[in-house]
Amino acid sequence: MPIYATDHFVLPLPEGHRFPMAKYARLRERVAAIAPHMVREPPAATDAELARAHDPAYIAAVTSGTLDERAMRRIGFPWSPAMVERSRRSAGATIAASRSALAHGFGINLAGGTHHAHRDFGEGFCVFNDAVVAARAMQAEGLAGRVLIVDLDVHQGDGTAAITSDDPTIHTLSIHGRNNFPFRKQASSHDIELADGTGDDAYLATLRVALPLGIEASRPDLAIYLAGADPYVGDRLGRLALSKTGLASRDTYVLDSLRAAGVPVAIAMAGGYAENIDDVVDIHCATVRIALQRFADGKRATLLTCSPTTPSSSPTRAPSPG
Ligand SMILES: [Zn+2]
Numbered sequence: 001m002p003i004y005a006t007d008h009f010v011l012p013l014p015e016g017h018r019f020p021m022a023k024y025a026r027l028r029e030r031v032a033a034i035a036p037h038m039v040r041e042p043p044a045a046t047d048a049e050l051a052r053a054h055d056p057a058y059i060a061a062v063t064s065g066t067l068d069e070r071a072m073r074r075i076g077f078p079w080s081p082a083m084v085e086r087s088r089r090s091a092g093a094t095i096a097a098s099r100s101a102l103a104h105g106f107g108i109n110l111a112g113g114t115h116h117a118h119r120d121f122g123e124g125f126c127v128f129n130d131a132v133v134a135a136r137a138m139q140a141e142g143l144a145g146r147v148l149i150v151d152l153d154v155h156q157g158d159g160t161a162a163i164t165s166d167d168p169t170i171h172t173l174s175i176h177g178r179n180n181f182p183f184r185k186q187a188s189s190h191d192i193e194l195a196d197g198t199g200d201d202a203y204l205a206t207l208r209v210a211l212p213l214g215i216e217a218s219r220p221d222l223a224i225y226l227a228g229a230d231p232y233v234g235d236r237l238g239r240l241a242l243s244k245t246g247l248a249s250r251d252t253y254v255l256d257s258l259r260a261a262g263v264p265v266a267i268a269m270a271g272g273y274a275e276n277i278d279d280v281v282d283i284h285c286a287t288v289r290i291a292l293q294r295f296a297d298g299k300r301a302t303l304l305t306c307s308p309t310t311p312s313s314s315p316t317r318a319p320s321p322g
Pocket of ligand 1 (some may be wrong): 153154155228230270271272
């Protein structure tokens with residue numbers, strides 16, 4: 001059962017750029033240490049696959065590097081051919097993980113969750129919306145009819161909500177920080193906004209109400225779960241206060257609920273901006289471990305080291321996205 005990694009497709013960034021590119025390689029290394037045979041490189045998403053979620057003119061402009069300066073600033077990455085390839089591979093990984101989910105019950109993309117990408121523009125480090133691209137690929141291939149996107153990144157899944165606003169076959173549930181980016185929110189099927197400083201207990205209580213409602217309302221053939229690491233107390237952009245234990249409880253609850261409902265799940269990692277990248281990797285790693293314990297080789301999963309370390313930095317406020 002494959003786990004899809006795209007960290008070999010590195011996006012070149014200037015010194016001091018805020019995006020934690022290094023987390024992907026570190027996460028893949030930890031997973032590969034216990035399951036080298038499972039880690040695979042996904043195919044790149046094609047123009048036809050991307051065009052189910054994006055304007056063909058936007059795809060062409062991204063590909064050829066002809067987006068204007070303002071549009072690139074909005075994305076937050078400098079353009080390069082490698083940026084295009086990485087974005088396509090990351091979307092391809094969520095497509096592949098969704099296909100794996102429908103075949104085996106679950107699938108994992110060690111990247112993805114680029115939920116701020118809209119139909120004709122990218123934003124907040126998001127170029128293509130992998131969850132919508134993957135949901136529509138599964139629909140187009142006749143593998144799934146109804147899809148539930150469970151977006152627990154701390155930022156609202158505004159691009160996902162906007163692209164699917166008139167699509168009754170894709171149900172979007174987003175639990176996010178009220179005072180966080182994006183400051184102009186879109187309407188998901190179900191939005192829950194949390195106050196700054198929300199901790200484990202309040203978060204999990206909210207999730208335990210919202211997720212069953214989402215499953216019930218959508219009756220999905222497939223769920224795509226954005227397991228963002230940025231609700232973490234030590235996250236520079238998160239504004240919430242979940243512990244690593246709380247985030248692991250979140251993942252456990254989501255995966256157990258979907259499994260109990262018989263819903264296959266594709267997992268994408270989404271955001272994570274803690275000062276110490278190892279904190280982010282720990283949180284993503286725990287998501288993978290919990291998924292492997294539930295859906296695959298539990299014994300092997302226990303070998304996966306996702307050591308809980310204390311927050312290495314006090315939360316500081318930085319402006320904008322993720
Ligand atoms: Zn985020």
